Amino acid sequence: MDNRIRRRQIILEDAFIVLSILALWPTILGWDHLIYELLKYGALAGLVLIFIRRIQRYKDREKG
Numbered sequence: 001m002d003n004r005i006r007r008r009q010i011i012l013e014d015a016f017i018v019l020s021i022l023a024l025w026p027t028i029l030g031w032d033h034l035i036y037e038l039l040k041y042g043a044l045a046g047l048v049l050i051f052i053r054r055i056q057r058y059k060d061r062e063k064g
Contacts, residue, residue, distance in 0.1 A: 013050045020047055 020043035026036040 013053070016046055016050065019043070 023036075023039045023043040026033070027040065
């Protein structure tokens with residue numbers, strides 16, 4: 001059961017990474033709006049959290 005939860009979390013993290021990449025497109029296309037700026041900052045915050053979680057997972061894996 002623990003593996004199922006962990007696998008689901010990793011899939012959700014991967015999906016969020018893809019959505020974060022898509023959040024950059026309004027800027028690439030030259031669309032300027034407050035919502036797009038907030039979307040980019042939200043994506044950045046989420047990516048930082050994912051990065052921290054994955055570092056912790058790798059450290060836990062090394063410990064055993």
